[in-house]
Amino acid sequence: MNTPGNRDRITNRVPQTVAIKLQEAADLTGSTLNQFMVQAALEKAEKLIAREKIIYFSKNDAAMIINLLDKPAKPNAALVRAFERFKQREIENGNESRPAGANTPSAEV
Structure with missing residues (x-):
């Protein structure tokens, strides 16, 4: 008002x-x-x-993105090595108690 x-x-x-x-x-x-x-x-x-x-997608672009979300590609060797380095840094920094990317500890149901 x-x-x-x-x-x-x-x-x-x-x-x-x-x-x-x-x-x-x-x-x-x-x-x-x-x-x-x-x-x-x-x-x-x-x-x-x-x-x-706002991002506008064509029908083909939208279908491709949905397909990638539904069927993600397997991580390649470089990504696996990068994730291992990340996990090692988390351990060195004392953050090993939380899953990678988690802001708060998750509660199990």
Whole structure:
């Protein structure tokens, strides 16, 4: 819920030519200059945020990822050696009581 206490003020200084163009666009949409600028900025922000946060996959890409999750490949020799080195470092650091990657000890059911 928007109450007067929940609002922020944003101000801009723009060249007169820009202000005239923005006002013309606002008039064409039937909104005030302020409403037009807020709506335009919000639309741009939502597009930018979506572009940066959402990953789009084709049907083939999605199927490949699901297949990899359902049937993971066996670890190769390099991965096995790396995991052994990791386990050794965990033992040396005193973290051998927890399974690798666990934040807290797991409770058995």
